[in-house]
Amino acid sequence: DAMVIQNPRYQVTQFGKPVTLSCSQTLNHNVMYWYQQKSSQAPKLLFHYYDKDFNNEADTPDNFQSRRPNTSFCFLDIRSPGLGDAAMYLCATSRDRLGRDGYTFGSGTRLTVV
Amino acid sequence: QKEVEQDPGPLSVPEGAIVSLNCTYSNSAFQYFMWYRQYSRKGPELLMYTYSSGNKEDGRFTAQVDKSSKYISLFIRDSQPSDSATYLCAMWRGSNYKLTFGKGTLLTVNP
Numbered sequence: 704d705a706m707v708i709q710n711p712r713y714q715v716t717q718f719g720k721p722v723t724l725s726c727s728q729t730l731n732h733n734v735m736y737w738y739q740q741k742s743s744q745a746p747k748l749l750f751h752y753y754d755k756d757f758n759n760e761a762d763t764p765d766n767f768q769s770r771r772p773n774t775s776f777c778f779l780d781i782r783s784p785g786l787g788d789a790a791m792y793l794c795a796t797s798r799d800r801l802g803r804d805g806y807t808f809g810s811g812t813r814l815t816v817v
Numbered sequence: 818q819k820e821v822e823q824d825p826g827p828l829s830v831p832e833g834a835i836v837s838l839n840c841t842y843s844n845s846a847f848q849y850f851m852w853y854r855q856y857s858r859k860g861p862e863l864l865m866y867t868y869s870s871g872n873k874e875d876g877r878f879t880a881q882v883d884k885s886s887k888y889i890s891l892f893i894r895d896s897q898p899s900d901s902a903t904y905l906c907a908m909w910r911g912s913n914y915k916l917t918f919g920k921g922t923l924l925t926v927n928p
Contacts, residue, residue: 707860709860736915743825743920743921743923744920745821745823745905745917745918745919745920745921746861746905746918748915748916751914751915753914793860793861795860800914801911801914802909802914802915802916804866805851805853805863805866805907806863806916807863808853808860808861808862809860810858810859810860811858811859811860813858
């Protein structure tokens with residue numbers, strides 16, 4: 704089945720220690736998104752790639768970076784995680800930039816910062 | 818005022834009940850309306866998708882959009898324990914190429 708796969712499912716990192724979360728997709732979708740979701744809150748868009756074109760949200764902290772080496776893979780790098788960065792991180796894809804027919808989400812990576 | 822408002826609940830109903838979930842929005846530029854279902858510790862999955870005002874039915878689920886009132890609803894008939902999840906409304910407008918989500922409503926269907 705075509706899908707969006709996130710690894711790892713659970714990640715524990717130390718305060719200030721860089722961490723990388725990964726996302727891969729077999730849908731061949733052009734657009735990939737990273738969302739941060741905290742408990743009982745709406746998913747918050749951090750950035751997205753339209754093909755190789757990177758689009759950062761204005762309120763995404765500099766601490767968060769992303770890479771998309773090819774169509775299938777996208778990475779979220781948190782350079783110096785703080786306690787406030789503990790959250791579920793969701794990767795999503797859409798067929799095109801319009802995204803009108805919805806996004807396909809991965810199962811998420813739950814990040815704990817200790 | 819947030820662009821999308823959704824009552825977080827929680828909402829608890831007995832099996833077989835009709836469930837009504839709602840969102841309001843403030844920006845009339847929203848054109849596409851979606852409902853996502855999110856099980857605990859999983860990513861959201863697209864449940865319903867609609868563009869125009871009116872009703873769209875898919876099995877036990879009905880999505881309703883009232884653009885004049887800026888109000889959308891999801892109805893679940895004959896609710897089942899497997900429907901227990903968080904339901905997120907999401908809306909799309911063309912100007913910024915992204916979905917705006919509500920906070921989600923946590924639904925529990927009790928056997």
